[in-house]
Amino acid sequence: MKQLPFIHAQMEYSRTAGENPYVDYSNTMVGPVPYNLVAEHYKVQVNNARLSDSIPTLDDNGFELVKTGLDFDQFESSEKVKGQFYSAVESFLGRHLPGVKAVIAFDHNLRSRAVDDHTVNKRNPVPTVHADYSQLAGPQRKKEILGTDENESDRFAFINYWQPIRHIVEESPLAMCDTRTVDQQDFIRTKLKYPHREGEVYTVKHSSKHIWYYYPGMAPDEALLLKCYDSETDGRSRFLAHSAIDDPTSPATARARESIEVRTLVLFDRSMS
DSSP states (O other): OOOOSEEEEEEEEEEESSSSOEEEOOOOSSSOOOBOEEEEEEEEEEEEGGGOSSOOOHHHHSEEEEEOOOOOOOTTOHHHIIIIIHHHHHHHHHHHSTTEEEEEEEEEEEEEOOTTOOOTTEEOOOOBOEESOOTTHHHHHHHHHHSSOTTTTSOEEEEEEEEEOSSOOOSSOEEEEOGGGOOGGGEEEEEEEOSSOEEEEEEEOOOTTOOEEEOTTOOTTEEEEEEEEESOOSSSOOOOOEEEOOOTTOOTTOOOOEEEEEEEEEEEOTTTO
16 A cells, blocks of 8 residues: 555644643542543644654654564563563663663553453553653652652653554554644643542643654554653753544554553663763
């Protein structure tokens, strides 16, 4: 199938509907999740990054496509994912990223809309434009993971490893907004309320300056690296806005997207990164 240079997709942005934006997951009972944001939908051009004149990179654009060759297929076992797959991802990132001192995989999500997928704790793809960490949340999450403020001056980043599983992506691909086209004022600090803690993410206001990319037909031997937070403030990418999208070119017979994202904390040697 001939690849198109771009598609047009509906993108769900947000705007505030009052003070202190929040999404409240603290009530674990089944039902609508309370929030005080308003969804705004825009049809946007999403460019085929495979046909881009320049190859997107983590530091320049906030995302990067890599060939991994990770040999693992036991995604139905949470224990094996946390053991074997976490270790493989940590090793891969340690080899791939320059100046790495340590990589700590600490969480993951499996995503699938397949009705016959019995994988435990799977979630649907997220259709809202968001960035996983805010300026406040990055250092807070690092402290929660490490349990200390030691080496506070060292550079660190939260990088998500996103990989299709079982088959190529035929619907609901992941779209990324080039970080060079997003202003800080486009981000909305949004509290996430859980039963035993609070977090904070950025939801995102629409801007005509945003430039979007996706990789059609991603295969299980490929992965996306997504830079969700970087403590460095020298002009490199820091916060990546992203979202699942409905691909208008997906055939009616498309298999439901199945993917895994592993969240990692990466510690760098500042002199080498």
